[in-house]
Amino acid sequence: MEKQQKSSHVVLVMVTFQGHITPMLQLASILHSKGFSITIVHPELNSPNPSNHPKFTFISIPDKLTESQLSDKDAASPVWSLNKNCAAPLQQCLEKILHSLHHIAAVIYDTLMYCAQTITEDLGLLGIVLRTGSATTMLFYPAFSQLDEERIDFVYEIKSPELQALQLKRLRALLSQNATKAMTEVRVAFANVLKRSSAIIVNSMEFLELEALSKVKQYFPAPIITIGPLHKLAPAICSSLLTEDDKCISWLNKQAPKSVIYVSFASIVNIDNKQPFLWVVRPGMVRGSEWIESLPNGFKESVGERGCIVKWAPQKEVLAHAAVGGFWTHCGWNSTIESICEGVPMLCRPFFGDQHLNTSYICNVWKIGLELQNLERGNIERTIKRLMMDMEGNGIRNRAIDLKEKAAFYLMEEGSTSCSFNMLIKHILSVKE
Ligand code: UDP
DSSP: OOOOOTTOEEEEEOOOSHHHHHHHHHHHHHHHHTTOEEEEEEESTTOOOGGGOTTSEEEEEOOOOOHHHHTOSSTHHHHHHHHHHHHHHHHHHHHHHHHHHSOOSEEEEEGGGTHHHHHHHHTTOOEEEEEOSOSGGGGHHHHHTTSSHHHHHHHHHOOOHHHHHHTHHHHHHHHHTTOOHHHHHHHHHHHHHHHHSSEEEESSOGGGGHHHHHHHHHHOOSOEEEOOOHHHHSTTOOOOSSOOOTHHHHHHHTSOTTOEEEEESOSOOOOOTTOOEEEEOOTTOSTTOSSSTTSOTTHHHHHGGGEEEESSOOHHHHHHSTTEEEEEEOOOHHHHHHHHHHTOOEEEOOOSTHHHHHHHIIIIISOOEEEOOOOOHHHHHHHHHHHHTSGGGHHHHHHHHHHHHHHHHHHSTTSHHHHHHHHHHHHHTTSOO
């Protein structure tokens, strides 16, 4: 990949939710290694610790988010408020940077910080958007926001097996149910940002969503640069908001190969009484509980050495561990990509938003997982066995290994990640001082 002179400065506008902090910091780290100077502008909420990233300059801007906005069940509500409250401070901040440096090569902003787009445009800067979810999610925004209902229908009419297996129409109907005012406004803003940015960076690998990507490319005029899997390109980045509990690794070291199911983000668990499990219960994850008080009395003691419960795990290390044979996941995009890269088959329990689309990819297109719709004890037990042990699940496990190998090849020098980075660097440097 190309190496730049230390003079080009890139400003990254980060949104400080866990699944967004990590890819943005990883991108920052890779751009820095290519010679760019990095400034990260972020809301006060969940401010990253600058001492963990001494090579970057961090600037915090006021977000005025209230507790009630943050705990709103409508996930779009804090995003909407964040953009409303951060627009003016972000503009001042970018003006100040521009004033002192005289040149910013590019402003890369998370889709969720869509207010950055207009500001960047008004200042005459090169604006690039980072999509931390899959590329396919982009097919939904114009349709959701009813910006271009007719043209977007062309996506659903295509008879390609991959797009049919995704069941986009069903997902669109599911995701359109009970859309709040904030949700609709945020989706319209996403669609506008994606249409107006000079380029779209996606943390994905082309082969994962080939057919959907070709549709996305027809719809959005900007170049789409798939630079994933970012976590493999910048593995040393420390980005967890919670402290990772390493004791689960020594516990995993004592388990048989591929015997453990790693459970993260599920709030209800019933597992066969012999199945070893590593379970992440984030403090506050169960509403009304600080941690695991709502588990039945004596549960933790009865589990003994068979299970390990932690508040936050070093997930990438856990998924790469030889003892882990399955991942019970909510199917966030980062978790999905991380699991793919380690060849771990998934038990899918999506909750909202793009998690449903990711589940559709995992179960219907890549066929490397099973969806858990019914949380009845016997069904959970049967599904875990099928995923991890039974002959019936052989195909799923083999395909998961095949996909891991494909991802490893994609990451090699002659694979596509390297080309994508060169494309991104060329794009950033295309605007001269
Ligand atoms: N994660 C982690 N330890 C945990 C649980 C999650 O490090 O115990 C990380 C995980 O590796 C991933 C991120 O948190 O990078 C979660 O992102 P994802 O997109 O999967 O879900 P979101 O949090 O956005 O719903």
